[in-house]
Amino acid sequence: MSAHPRAGGVTTLLRLDRVACIRGDRLLFENLSLTLRRGDALWLRGPNGTGKSSLIRVVAGLLRAAAGTVERHERCALIDENAALDTELPLRRALDFWARIDTVDGHSVDRAIAEMALAPLAEVPVGMLSAGQRKRAAMVRVIASGAPIWLLDEPANGMDDAAQARLVAAIAKHRANGGAVLLASHFPLGLDDLHELDLGALA
Amino acid sequence: MTALLALFWRDLRRAWGSGALWLPVLFFLLVATAFPFAVGPDAPLLARTGGGMIWVAALLAALLPIDRLIRPDRDTGVLDQFAVRGMPDEVIAAVKIAAHAIGFGVPLLMALLPAAALLAQDMARVQTLAAGLAIAIPALASLAILSAALTANLKGGSAIGGLLILPLAVPMLIFGAGMLDPSGRGAMKLLAATSLLLTVIGPFAAGAALRGLRE
Numbered sequence: 127m128s129a130h131p132r133a134g135g136v137t138t139l140l141r142l143d144r145v146a147c148i149r150g151d152r153l154l155f156e157n158l159s160l161t162l163r164r165g166d167a168l169w170l171r172g173p174n175g176t177g178k179s180s181l182i183r184v185v186a187g188l189l190r191a192a193a194g195t196v197e198r199h200e201r202c203a204l205i206d207e208n209a210a211l212d213t214e215l216p217l218r219r220a221l222d223f224w225a226r227i228d229t230v231d232g233h234s235v236d237r238a239i240a241e242m243a244l245a246p247l248a249e250v251p252v253g254m255l256s257a258g259q260r261k262r263a264a265m266v267r268v269i270a271s272g273a274p275i276w277l278l279d280e281p282a283n284g285m286d287d288a289a290q291a292r293l294v295a296a297i298a299k300h301r302a303n304g305g306a307v308l309l310a311s312h313f314p315l316g317l318d319d320l321h322e323l324d325l326g327a328l329a
Numbered sequence: 330m331t332a333l334l335a336l337f338w339r340d341l342r343r344a345w346g347s348g349a350l351w352l353p354v355l356f357f358l359l360v361a362t363a364f365p366f367a368v369g370p371d372a373p374l375l376a377r378t379g380g381g382m383i384w385v386a387a388l389l390a391a392l393l394p395i396d397r398l399i400r401p402d403r404d405t406g407v408l409d410q411f412a413v414r415g416m417p418d419e420v421i422a423a424v425k426i427a428a429h430a431i432g433f434g435v436p437l438l439m440a441l442l443p444a445a446a447l448l449a450q451d452m453a454r455v456q457t458l459a460a461g462l463a464i465a466i467p468a469l470a471s472l473a474i475l476s477a478a479l480t481a482n483l484k485g486g487s488a489i490g491g492l493l494i495l496p497l498a499v500p501m502l503i504f505g506a507g508m509l510d511p512s513g514r515g516a517m518k519l520l521a522a523t524s525l526l527l528t529v530i531g532p533f534a535a536g537a538a539l540r541g542l543r544e
Contacts, residue, residue, distance in 0.1 A: 186409075186412075186413045187412060187413060187415070188409055188412055188413065188543050189543065189544075190544075201414070201415075202413055203413070204409070204410065204413045206406060206409070207406075208404075208405050208406025208409070209405070209406070210405055210406040210407045210409070210410045211405070212339070212343070212405075213405070214343075214346070214347070223335060223339055224410070226331055226332065226334075226335035227332045227335055227336070227410075227411075227414065228332075228414070229331055229332060277413075
């Protein structure tokens, strides 16, 4: 995997060492090791139920690994099936809440909204948005957070072609800026220079 | 710190903005209204028993909002997002308790005046009631967040949540109503001690429960 030129000290953002995950009484995977450096993107593939989402949640710190170690050297931003935006608020204000939690200023939110082309919907309540629009809104939350590690669990679900192109562009920009992406998805989204990990083959 | 303030204001806004908050307060007033119909409009009797009734009504009103305290944040992934950011569950619980204490406590204290009037309480008793409720409110908020966190994964959680709260809140009911007794000078101190204990335990117990929700 390539090291990014801009990376000052630490180039490794994320390291998993012989990680195992058990859900219920089922062993999803074991002895899984991976490293994400600046600029890397890793595609987790595999059939349903092989543990793509669970691996993302283990990396995010939401699930305990049954064995092994997870080292995060930088902040993470997560997108999963929940947008985590207050449905009663206008989109802009719902995103501003997370900007305050992440202590980033309004300009980062503005730029991220522009990147996902959501500016016309800024005053629309989140509850009125379609599934694809909500995914884009969640993506704005991830982009604006400024976290170097992106954990994207099916980020393109419900997105149309134009939105997917914007997602791909956002990921490329993030990698160019020295970020890393862990992507769980059925399809590779058309990303360049993408490493693969087939969880179906591990099981 | 900015993040915690943002969280506090969000919870307060959700409590007051949705209108859901007025439900427990209305319920509180409803009980105060229904009680004279049940025991008759005998002012001395109402004055003697009304204070205790207000305490029971306040306790029951505290049970009502349990369903909307933690479960919506779990369902929409907000709690997961806090955890991804490494915010300690105990701190989240403490902020939620503080927001609920203000969001629920202030309207409850305001509703105390009409309720006390309906139950023929004189000014001295209203003051005692207000002081007692103000002491108990942090503990009630603490218990509400705790049982909301414990039951957020369960179907029909609010009913079970109520069952969890009531036994723990009984000491406050005893000491709080005891304050109304002219001979009960120590009751206020005991109420404060009980309330302090529950308020201090709350964030840690609720934090552990929030962690348990992710497993």
